[in-house]
Amino acid sequence: MPQGLDERVTVAEVTIEPDEVREDAVEAMRDPELTVEVGPSSTTVEGRFDAIVHAVQRGHRSAAASVDRVTTTVRIETGPAG
Numbered sequence: 001m002p003q004g005l006d007e008r009v010t011v012a013e014v015t016i017e018p019d020e021v022r023e024d025a026v027e028a029m030r031d032p033e034l035t036v037e038v039g040p041s042s043t044t045v046e047g048r049f050d051a052i053v054h055a056v057q058r059g060h061r062s063a064a065a066s067v068d069r070v071t072t073t074v075r076i077e078t079g080p081a082g
Helices: 019-029 049-064
Strands: 009-017 035-038 043-047 071-079
Touching: 009 019, 009 049, 019 035, 019 043, 019 049, 043 049, 049 071
Parallel strands: none
Antiparallel strands: 009 043, 009 071, 035 043
């Protein structure tokens, strides 16, 4: 039987556009509970599912406060721990 979300590893690949707001959006997503790695075209966030969802929300809100239009694309994968 599959484990619940809190017992498994969740990783999200997040892309926030336009690029001009990306740095501030990533800073808004940072959290001590999460591992955040910035790549050339997307940001990888690892941690608890709920913490990731809240981080993406913070990042999107941060970006939306700076530009008229923002697009956030998220791909979430949850798998066994270990």
